[in-house]
Amino acid sequence: MQVIESLVPRQGLRVLVxxxxxxxxxxxxxxxxxxxARVHVCDIDVEAAGNLPEGVGFTRADVSREADVEALFEAASGLGGLDVVVNNAGITGPTGGVDEIEPDAWRQTIDVNLNGQYYVARLAAGLLRDSEGLLINMASVAGRLGFAYRTPYAASKWAVVGLTKSLACELGPAGVRVNAILPGIVRGPRIERVIEERAAKREIGYAEMEQENLAKISMRKMVEPTDIAAMALFLAAPGGSSISGQALSVCANVESL
Structure with missing residues (x-):
């Protein structure tokens, strides 16, 4: 029973996503x-707030804007501190050869995927020291593999892994754990857009591009958003209390991109 209980987060965690x-x-x-848990979230999509469970706090914020992140933490201060921060915000960025990608598109990808995580971590660090809490940075299997025609995205996600490992070293002495989750091909509208764009770039059909992607996964399947959520819960549970500085792939074993 003690082992089973260690897999469940304690009640009342204060969580920011x-x-x-x-x-x-x-x-x-x-x-x-x-x-x-008591949860506060941000999103740039105000209408999506309607998806949230009753009682979850919401702030409209673009994490690439320092002022928005500061306003987010002010709004989340109603939780009375933070035990878990999930640095999840990110964008797919442009698809194209490196000589085709516009500098503005490159900068936007880095601003959201990397700088946004820094802005959040900067304000979260003190609160997590107080609670000996957990920071989860969302990376990607593109943060451990090369990804042709998606260089801004891959570069940003490799950087997130470096950020994670560095913060784990820096904050660990204060009892703070920092880990990255590296999702693979996650079922949903976002990956559908990526497949469409890569198929167009390759001048092949959507179904052929999708099958090519699945052939690079040893389990030949996409993962579900709930698979990623389950890893986040485990890291926040007592059973995850000695896990820090790790880049944890939840991807059904993606072998190449």
């Missing part, structure tokens, strides 16, 4: 809420 009203973020939000 960025981009928590859609996709993976929404699955994580719902999972923590169902586990008895």
């Amino acid at each position: 960025t981009a928590g009203a859609n996709g993976i973020g929404l699955a994580i939000t719902r999972a923590f809420h169902e586990a008895g």
Whole structure:
């Protein structure tokens, strides 16, 4: 029974999730809420706030804007501190050869996927020291593999892994754990858009591109948003209390991109 109990987060955790009203973020939000946590989220999609469980706090925020992140933390201060921060916000970025990608598109990808995580971590660090809490940074299997025609995205996600490992070293002496989750091909509208764009770039059909992607996964399947949420819950549970500085792939074993 003691082992089983160690897999369940304690009741009343104070949790902040960025981009928590859609996709993976929404699955994580719902999972923590169902586990008895008090949750506050941000998202740029105000209408998506309607997806949130009753009682979950919401702030409209673009994490690439420092002022928005500061306003988010002010709004989340009603939780009375933070035990878990999930740095989930990110964008797919442009698809194209490196000589075709516009500098503005490159900068936007880095601003959201990397700088946004820094802005959140900067304000979260002190609160997590107080609680000896957990920071989860959302990376990607593109943060451990090369990804042709998606260089801004891959570069940003490799950087997130470096950020994670560095913060784990920096904050660990204060009892703070920092880990990255590396999702693989996650079922949903976002990956559908990526497949469409890569198929167009390759001048092949959607179905052929999808099958090519699945052939690079040893389990030949996409993962579900709930798979990512389950990993986040485990990291926040007592059983995850000695896990830090790790880049944890939840991907059905993606072998190449």
